[in-house]
Amino acid sequence: MGSTQPxxxxxxxxxxxxxxxxxxxxxxxxxxxxxxxxxxLQENVDGITLNEVISTTGLPKASAFRYxxxxxxxxxIERGEDSVFRLGLGFLGMQSRHLEILxxxxxxxxxxxRDEFGETANLxxxxxxxxxxxDIAESRRGVRLAALRGDHTHLHASALGKAIASRLPDDRVAxxxxxxxxxxxxxxxxxxxxxxxxxxxKVRRLGYAIDDQEEQEDxxxxxxxxxxxxxxxxxxxxxxxxxxxxxDMETVAEKLVAxxxxxxxxxx
Numbered sequence: 001m002g003s004t005q006p007x008x009x010x011x012x013x014x015x016x017x018x019x020x021x022x023x024x025x026x027x028x029x030x031x032x033x034x035x036x037x038x039x040x041l042q043e044n045v046d047g048i049t050l051n052e053v054i055s056t057t058g059l060p061k062a063s064a065f066r067y068x069x070x071x072x073x074x075x076x077i078e079r080g081e082d083s084v085f086r087l088g089l090g091f092l093g094m095q096s097r098h099l100e101i102l103x104x105x106x107x108x109x110x111x112x113x114r115d116e117f118g119e120t121a122n123l124x125x126x127x128x129x130x131x132x133x134x135d136i137a138e139s140r141r142g143v144r145l146a147a148l149r150g151d152h153t154h155l156h157a158s159a160l161g162k163a164i165a166s167r168l169p170d171d172r173v174a175x176x177x178x179x180x181x182x183x184x185x186x187x188x189x190x191x192x193x194x195x196x197x198x199x200x201x202k203v204r205r206l207g208y209a210i211d212d213q214e215e216q217e218d219x220x221x222x223x224x225x226x227x228x229x230x231x232x233x234x235x236x237x238x239x240x241x242x243x244x245x246x247x248d249m250e251t252v253a254e255k256l257v258a259x260x261x262x263x264x265x266x267x268x
Contacts, residue, residue, distance in 0.1 A: 033057045037067060038087075041077065042230070047084035080169045087230040099125065102231060103135050109263050110137035110235065117252060119239035120146045124160035124223075126168075126232035127152065129179045131161045134233070145219045145238045153215060156182045156196050157189050159223035162209035163234035166200050167225045173200070188214045208253035209234075213241055220244045224256040228264040235260055 040048055040056050048056075053064045068085055071077045078088040106123045113121035114137040121137045130152040138146045147153065155161035155176055165173050174193070182191045190196050203209045211221040221244075223236030237252050238244070 033059065033067060034071070037071070038076070041085065041087050047080065047086040049084055053085070078169050078172055099134070099231060102226075102229070102233065105266070106235065106263055107135055107137065109259050110135060113137070113235075113237055113255065113259060114139060116255065117237055117239075119237050119244060120144055122147065122160065122221075122223075122236045122238060124153070124158075124164065124234050124236065126155075126164050129155070129176045131155060131158060131164060131234075139239065143240055143243075145216070145221070145240055145244075154180065154183070154185065156180075157185045157211065157215040159209045159211035159221035159238070160234045160236050162199060162203050162211070163223040163225045163236070164232050165196075166203040166209065167227070168232065170197075185215050186213055186217045188212055190214065206253070207257060208249075210246075210249055211238075212246065218242070220246070220249075222249045222252050222256065224253065224260050226260050226264055235263070 036056050037053055040052065044052075050061070050064060050068065053059070053068060054061055057064060057067070059067065068077065068079070072079055072085075072088070075088045077085050079085050103123065110121035110123060118139060118141060120139040122133055123135045124131045125134050126132075131154070133147045133149055133151045133153070136146060136149055138144065153161060155165050155173075165176075168176075173196075177193055177196065182189070182193070182196065184191050190199055199209075208222055208224045211219070211223075213219060215221075218241045219238060220241045221236050221238035223234045226233045226235065235256060237256065
């Protein structure tokens with residue numbers, strides 16, 4: 001049975017050639033609207049609302065929501081609890097240049113933090129379900145806490161992971177924890193989603209995350225998220241617990257917050 005072409009607005013049936021052109025034009029408009037949405041998201045690191053998408057694209061509310069839902073299902077965007085849409089992790093593979101720029105800019109910051117505190121400074125990024133160490137300025141002390149560039153660490157047990165998780169939508173955090181579980185690394189490791197949710201509330205309130213011998217026995221770390229970038233990244237300072245005392249964490253965190261702000265702003 002042959003297909004029937006939809007009528008033109010005047011009620012006539014379009015020729016096959018015209019129908020093909022109409023279909024092609026519609027496909028181009030659909031791509032343009034996706035590009036408009038993604039461009040708007042790149043320009044607004046804090047995210048955009050459904051109404052802003054409607055204003056940008058001229059789409060009806062139901063159609064705009066379908067566009068956003070499709071992009072969300074493919075992880076190109078993420079929707080937070082505040083109903084704000086942000087760029088998602090689907091673009092990480094396409095953002096290697098941005099990541100390399102961040103790495104180059106971060107290294108002097110990491111080296112200054114290492115020299116100021118005498119401990120190892122790290123730059124971490126969410127990679128699928130774990131955090132990968134992108135760069136490290138290793139402590140010069142004989143006894144030190146240091147990973148290797150390219151090593152992975154857990155979201156729930158590390159300061160880097162907690163700092164990054166504090167900026168993710170709750171459904172994305174739940175997805176990661178479902179995929180990885182919360183394996184107990186030490187006696188101090190958080191092992192339940194409920195406790196981890198409370199920990200993230202604390203991180204959001206304080207503005208920094210602490211790993212108190214949770215990823216590695218006799219190791220401590222403090223981290224802050226890199227705000228103002230769509231990359232899920234954080235910086236941290238880590239050291240042996242006997243030397244890196246809990247009372248020192250707040251002071252280090254204050255320096256980390258300032259360093260992260262300078263880093264994102266392109267400052268020193």
